[in-house]
Amino acid sequence: MDKTGKFSxxxxxxxxxxxxxxxxxxxxGPMQGEDAAVIRFKDGFLVTHVDPITTGVKKAGYLAxxxxxxxxxxxxxxxxxxxPVVLIPRHYSxxxxxxxxxxxxxxxxxxxxxxxxxxTEVTPGLDRPIIAMTVIGYTNGRVxxxxxxxxxxxxxxxxxxxxxxxxxxxxxxxxxxxxKVPRDVIxxxxxxxxxxxxxxxxxAIKDYVNTMHDATEGGILQALREVASASEKDIVVLDKAFYxxxxxxxxxSAVNVDPLRLLSSGCIVATVTPxxxxxxxxxxxxxxxxxxxxxxxxRGEGRVIIKGDSGETITIxxxxxxxxxxxxxxx
Numbered sequence: 001m002d003k004t005g006k007f008s009x010x011x012x013x014x015x016x017x018x019x020x021x022x023x024x025x026x027x028x029g030p031m032q033g034e035d036a037a038v039i040r041f042k043d044g045f046l047v048t049h050v051d052p053i054t055t056g057v058k059k060a061g062y063l064a065x066x067x068x069x070x071x072x073x074x075x076x077x078x079x080x081x082x083x084p085v086v087l088i089p090r091h092y093s094x095x096x097x098x099x100x101x102x103x104x105x106x107x108x109x110x111x112x113x114x115x116x117x118x119x120t121e122v123t124p125g126l127d128r129p130i131i132a133m134t135v136i137g138y139t140n141g142r143v144x145x146x147x148x149x150x151x152x153x154x155x156x157x158x159x160x161x162x163x164x165x166x167x168x169x170x171x172x173x174x175x176x177x178x179x180k181v182p183r184d185v186i187x188x189x190x191x192x193x194x195x196x197x198x199x200x201x202x203x204a205i206k207d208y209v210n211t212m213h214d215a216t217e218g219g220i221l222q223a224l225r226e227v228a229s230a231s232e233k234d235i236v237v238l239d240k241a242f243y244x245x246x247x248x249x250x251x252x253s254a255v256n257v258d259p260l261r262l263l264s265s266g267c268i269v270a271t272v273t274p275x276x277x278x279x280x281x282x283x284x285x286x287x288x289x290x291x292x293x294x295x296x297x298x299r300g301e302g303r304v305i306i307k308g309d310s311g312e313t314i315t316i317x318x319x320x321x322x323x324x325x326x327x328x329x330x331x
Contacts, residue, residue: 004326006217008319009229033146033230035071035214044140047077051216052132055263055325058171059193060131061103063164066197067265068133069111070214073199074268076144076206077137082108084118084133089126100129111199148211149231149271153297156280157241158205158289159267160195161220162248162259165325167192169251173328180254189247196266201289208280210271215264218321222261223269224304225317234300238307239314241294257324271297 007015009032021029027045028038036049051068053060069079084104088097097120108115113135123130170177170189177186202212211231215223220242228235244259252259272280277293284291304317 004330005322006320027143028145031230033213033226035074035146038075038143041138044138045077045143046136046138047072047075047143048134048136050132050134052130054130055323055329056168056172057128059103059167060129061100062107062193063196063265064131064133065104065107065111065113067216068135069113070196070198070202070216070265072135072137073202074144074212074214075137076142076202076212077139078203079111079113079135079137079199081116081136082113082118082133083116083135084120084131086118086120087123087126087130088121089128090122090124092122092129100131104131107197111197142206144206144209144212145230146211146213146227147230147232149227149233149235149297150210150273151233151297151299153210153271153273154277154293155224155235155237155295155297156270156272156291157220157267157294158201158270158284158291159198160192160248160264160290161215161242161244161267162252162262162264163192163245163267164196164216164265165219165257165262165323166248166251166259167196168263168325169255169257169328173255176255176328177251181250185247185250189251192247192266198266198268201287202268204287205270205280205283208272208276208283210273213269215267215269217263217323219259219261219264219323220267220269221304221317222321222323223264223267225302225320227269227271228297228300228304229302231297232302234298234303234305235295236298236305236307237295238309240309241292243290243292252324255328257327261321262324
């Protein structure tokens with residue numbers, strides 16, 4: 001198989017058609033763009049998600065907790081219970097595995113999460129560790145869906161675009177940056193790994209938004225595409241509305257990757273009705289959270305349309321994006 005990253009949804013639908021997924025208590029099951037399953041339970045809902053870390057090594061334990069928990073938080077639900085599956089390559093030492101677990105413990109403490117089980121093994125054929133994290137939350141309130149963007153909504157990008165991917169590059173591909181980027185910039189970019197949690201932000205703004213979506217694999221453009229596709233709407237954005245950190249620009253340009261198509265956990269795509277826009281922006285300003293209004297939701301068929309200053313169409317995204325980080329792993 002030549003490709004890396006996620007399968008297209010046309011192929012995934014073929015796979016999923018082979019699995020039973022009908023249950024009267026399953027409110028949201030496997031479907032494009034939806035961040036987590038929602039299951040009716042007692043007087044509320046269990047919300048659960050699983051995510052693997054396959055493209056980060058040095059801080060895979062830390063990322064595993066936060067990347068998975070973000071997908072619960074954008075449902076408007078607090079992530080609480082965690083189960084890691086940790087697959088270790090044969091050349092790893094006990095001390096290196098211990099570091100992975102220490103990083104998971106640090107991340108869990110930051111969001112008051114609890115490990116309730118999991119599985120760890122040494123697996124043949126691996127060249128780096130892989131951690132798949134299952135996380136569960138519970139609520140008896142509103143659950144936010146990716147598919148609920150409405151025509152006329154404003155589209156707001158919250159957080160650092162490309163920050164996660166830039167941090168991974170600084171940790172795992174620092175040798176490719178030497179001579180191109182100053183050491184102090186590389187060191188500072190490594191700290192971006194510790195900015196990937198959006199739990200506090202998502203829970204603070206959940207009452208103002210129609211939908212929220214965490215920008216992970218494929219970056220901010222893939223996140224926009226998933227909201228558009230799940231909602232069966234088009235999203236029209238301005239090319240220059242996206243704010244990219246100077247450090248992100250320097251590091252991504254040094255290794256020839258596009259920050260808009262790069263791992264971006266810690267960044268949220270939200271849509272909000274015009275009547276709630278000011279309230280949302282005021283909440284974000286109150287907490288000092290970076291944000292920008294990048295476009296609108298329009299009638300359409302699941303596309304992201306990028307416009308220039310004069311209103312000309314620059315790009316139409318109507319298929320899923322392969323994350324730029326794979327360029328580095330595939331070299």
